[in-house]
Amino acid sequence: MRKLILVLLNAVIVAITVKAQVLRIDPAVRRGTLPNGFTYYIRHNEEPKDRVVMYLVNKVGSVLEDNDQRGLAHFMEHMEFNGTANFPHNALIDYLQKAGVRFGADINAYTNFDETVYQLPLPSDKPGLVDTGLMIMRDWAQNAMLDSGEINKERGVVLEEKRLGKGAAERMQRLYWPVLLNNSRYAVRMPIGNDTVLNGFKRPVIASFYNDWYRPDLQALIVVGDVNVNTIEQDIKRMFAGLKKPSHEKARIKYQVPLDGKNRFVAVTDKEMTVAAADIIFKHPEQPLKTETDYRKYLIKNLYNQMLAKRIDQLSRQATPPFLQGGASIGGFIGGLSMFDVSVVAKPGELENGVKAVWREIERVKQFGFTQGELDRTKAAYLNNVESQWKEKAKTNSESFVREYQNYFLKDIAAPGIDKERELVKTFLPAIFLADVNALSAANITCHDRTILLLAPDKEKEVLPSEVVFTSWINTVQAEKLTPYQDDISNKLLLAQQPVLGKIVEEQKDSATGTYSYLLSNHVRVILKPTDFKNDEIIFTGIKPGGTSTATDAAYESAALSADLVNSSGAGNYNETELENYLADKQTNVIPFMQPESEGVNGNTTPKNLENALALTYAYITEPRKDKEIFDGIVTKSIAALANRSSDPNSLFSDSVRAILYNKNVRKAGPSLEKIKQLNLDTAITFYENRFRNVNGMTFVFVGAIDTTTIKPLLEKYLGGLPSHENIEDAKDLGIHIREGIVNKNVYKGTEPRSTVLLVYSGLMEYNPQNVVRLDALKETLEIRLLERLREEESGVYSPGVFVSSSKYPQGRYSFVVQFGCAPQNADKLIASVQDEIDKLKQSGPLPQNLEKWRAEDRNSRETALKTNGFWLRYLSGQVENKESISKLNDYTKIRDKISVADIQNAAMTYLSGLNYIRLVLLPESKLTSR
Incomplete structure (x- = not known):
């Protein structure tokens, strides 16, 4: 009995110790859960000032789709921007653009296997805008309209997004993904979806997915920025308490990639693949990061990865590097797994040499470990980095906090805050020894749950090694008599000669x-x-x-x-x-x-x-x-x-x-x-x-x-000690610029039904601040219209882009580029639509509301940029390079606020005249043979 009591007592002590080690969430964030299961995280942060970011995070992704819903988790993400209870059809984008929020650049979303996340950055100093932002989040959570007409319009947009990803990489992934993921559910639930489903599903199918999974117990709202935490919390409680769970609630299964102890080998080739590459992937159960003990393991892993990366990088500095790229690291994977991934991109015909070179360094670390000097330097650098983050804690960008809380909600990864992390690093780092780091090699390089993946051009298919041959390369290296790594340390001063002091x-x-x-x-x-x-x-x-x-x-x-x-x-x-x-x-x-x-x-x-x-x-x-x-x-x-x-x-x-x-x-x-x-x-x-x-x-x-x-x-x-003499050699005008005249050229390459369109306008310009701002306004107002027409109205593209550049020296010149991807059969029609929108700009200028959208977006982004070091470095160095006064900063705002519809109309007539116009289109090879 006494022995049993002692055992139970020890178990209690261990439990208390572990519980005490659990890393609590940063006390600076307000976290709560409503009775319906909805979670929120709120933090006051003034970097940047007068701004707030809101994220709606859903534990909902493509892995939850039924067979007839493949691709609808991602499609649902699109539909949230195409009509909600308070913002029917495209009213949401229109409203936010008028508030200075850019679609794509600011307001955005993504869908993955296990999550769907919506982001919305807003000015927090504009009356009512924060409240409207919360209303938008509430609509996204459970008020999507799913209008059948909007669904049909969005099909083309989603299919065009899918088209952009087509090519060698996507074709090969379809073949090796099931092997790599052990034929798990993840292997057949790629977020981009299935063409048959995307083309043919009806509203009830996507509505069923939405109603089943967009529910409060799988959702969190993260609000970080220059806001009153108490006010936001009360608003969230008032607005989100009414979210309902479905009457027949489905279990949210946490899908896994099963480990069965087997080793796998897969080799895939493609005619458009440009290199031969190999990955040796050891799969392991994902390591938690919840406790202080977990954090120590996390530190050891980071030190290991950094030292190993430097070892392999040194191989690339040889006169005859053994590979084009090489690497190895321990990291996250998918479906509850982590992995140790050893990768090689080989030189032509030298896959064996490349694989052996990288594996030799892996084996050298496994046999001899790292040196004390490597560990000491890496620990010192790590500590310095953490100290720097701690010094910047009051200047940390809101997005950084969002990422922490998002991982906390989605993956149960601890988010203790920089104060606690600094304390942990200063406590654990001195007590991490070579033996701790070196032990990771044996722990991660196992004889089971290994996948060897080879990717190569079709023409190298016959010379690719079999699994037996590839494994023999590894065995050969392991049998070599290796020598310990020699640390390359110099005790010399950095400078061979000290500078002569200037004044x-x-x-x-x-x-x-x-x-x-x-x-x-x-x-x-x-x-x-x-x-x-x-x-x-x-x-x-x-x-x-x-x-x-x-x-x-x-x-x-x-x-x-x-x-x-x-x-x-x-x-x-x-x-x-x-x-x-x-x-x-x-x-x-x-x-x-x-x-x-x-x-x-x-x-x-x-x-x-x-x-x-x-x-x-x-x-x-x-x-x-x-x-x-x-x-x-x-x-x-x-x-x-x-x-x-x-x-x-x-x-x-x-x-x-x-x-x-x-x-x-x-x-x-x-x-x-x-x-x-x-x-x-x-x-x-x-x-x-x-x-x-x-x-x-x-x-x-x-x-x-x-x-x-x-x-x-x-x-x-x-x-002041740099060498100097009186002569100054300026840049030379070599007369190199985009050619003049009209060019119409098709380029035929590739097997996928995918085209890339590039429309280029260029020429001389009178370079001055007024014309530079007019060019930017022309670019933005045209891009707004192309997004509306090519994407929303014609469903022909995913994301049309307009790009402008101008230079003062050696000549005042500009280039104006429109670019988009599309179906080959739609290229001419969409180019005609672009030209029609340009003609409208030349005839009557932009719509006044689009001009105001540009002005609001620019004002919003510039106010934030002015409070960053990067902006000031670009501005000051740009003024120096253009030989302009650095005191003209405020001129920009005056010019921007005076830009009129007529100014942009004149700019369109000047810069988009068509006198210098180059039309370039990439088409698949099948189009060449069918001409």
Whole structure:
């Protein structure tokens, strides 16, 4: 009896301990459940200010569909935008656009196997709009009208969305998906659905799905933003308490992918597949993340993944890389499973070599484990990242909180908040040892529940290995006598030579933008924009005119590669691997760039690591490394990537578009063996050094948490010490632009009944702020109409896009592009509809309500953007590049608010005249043979 009591007592103690370890949800979020089962999460957050995001999350996805409903979970998502009790037909989109919310970009939704999620970001400072947002959520929860006419109109839209996904990847997935998913229900419930069902279902079938599954016990509303939590909670209780469960409630089965202990092998080929690839997937039961113990395991897994990724990435830096891409990681899968996935994209004819190379590193880790240095660096970087998130906790974007609460509701993943996570990381990280991390290899590389998946072009079908042969490759590597990994650590200083100190010779402050400008003694200009948008972020760019325009045609390919080559080779005393290790705990990234008309560097760092970032900037500019092994590796992989490129319809169309738009100019052509043969290491490095040998005319822009006092000596040391002389070499006008005149061209490639349409208008323009804003207004108002007509009225496309770009140098020019995918037989009709809408714009301008929609959308997005570091960096560097005053920020708002219907009509007549018009259409090969 005493023994039994002790056993029971121990069981109680264990239960209490486990319960105490359960990670409670972040106390900053208000969570509740109504009597009908409806759940809500509300959090006040002011990033961004005066904005709120609402998500309706449903534990409802395609896995719940009956056989006659396949695709209707996703179709139901579409129908929520096509008529609800309070917003019949398309009134919802119209209302939200007028409120400044963009369809697709802001208001959106997605459907997966197990969930359907609707998102709605709104201004929270406009009276009544938040209440209307809750009404929309209430309508989505249970008030969809499912009008038969709207259903029939939406069939075409959904089928066009399905058409966009057709191709080699989709065809092959249909064949290997049942094998990979052990013939589970997930294998036959792809969210996009079945053509027969989508074309033929009647209203009662989708209504049955809606009534069965859109119910309060499977739903949650997440509201995060600049709102009053108490008020929102009362509104939710009032508005959502009336949601009803169905009278005959179906059980919400939690479907699983069963583990049966068997190993599987599947090889699939396709004529349009461009590479041979292999995945070795070990399936395991999904690990929970609910308790502190789970969190420790989660940390160990992340450390393991990061170290393993770096090991495999180093293989790609060899002179003859063994693969095009390689990777391995532990991660989530589907149907209650996680997986350890080892992947290889092989060079042509080298699948065996690629697989063995990656597996060799997997086996090396399994046999010898990671080094203490690898673990120490990875732990330090992890801790720094968490500390940075903690410092930014008051600046965290609302969307980040939404994702946490969504996972908490859907997947029961703990959401304790950054305060608790920081505490856990600081507690657990020091006590995670090599043995903890190294144990994951044996735990995940098992002899059962393994699937080997091979994907390849049709022409390689006969040489693909059998399961026996493939397994022998693995066994061969396991039998090799491997040696432990050698950690590549350097004790040298980053810089071979320290900079010669420069001086700030001129200072100015611009009160309109809150910026500080400095001129250094070497003619480098620096603009600082201190902000409080982030507590631990500084982003910057340094830019100088010139770029590849200064290279000869013969040297162009090498010049265009030069910055990427330098970035891949390291800087100063460190090669790329040594530099990566050096920067592991420094939260600093600097990347040199070489563009057609400019060169420079982009970077991001933290206030603590600013000097590291500036030192690295100095190293990339003055001490680039010349690494033949890296160069040879780039060339080898580039050649290998070309082998089957022409088999892919999208790649062929892209190359054809470039050739046609730029009249076969060598600098604009797609990749080719001839271009790769022009690459030369010495030419690339010499060009790079010449472009950065003189920084006269270079401007650096820094934005973020800047201390204007402490940064000055750093600017003088690292930027003031850059080499300079009096001459300034500007970019050259090579006369490269989209060709003039009218071109009508079809490109035939591919087997799927799918077309891509590209309509291009271009030409000279008088570049000024007024015309740039008019172009944007023209673009947006046309896109609104094309969405209404091509999608909603004609059901011919899924998502038409309109894109505009303009440039001041070397000439004032613009391009205006309309793009969409469609059925081949509908291409001409839809192009005619586009032209008709353009003609209407030229004849009478846009509808006034569409102009106001653009204005509201732009006002809404700009108000938010103005409070981000990214906006200010783009604005300031853009003004510098265009040689414009940085004090013109407020001009934009004045111009936008004065844009009239007549302005857009004139813009349409000017920019869409049709004098320079290129019509390009990708059609399937069957159309070519049927002509």
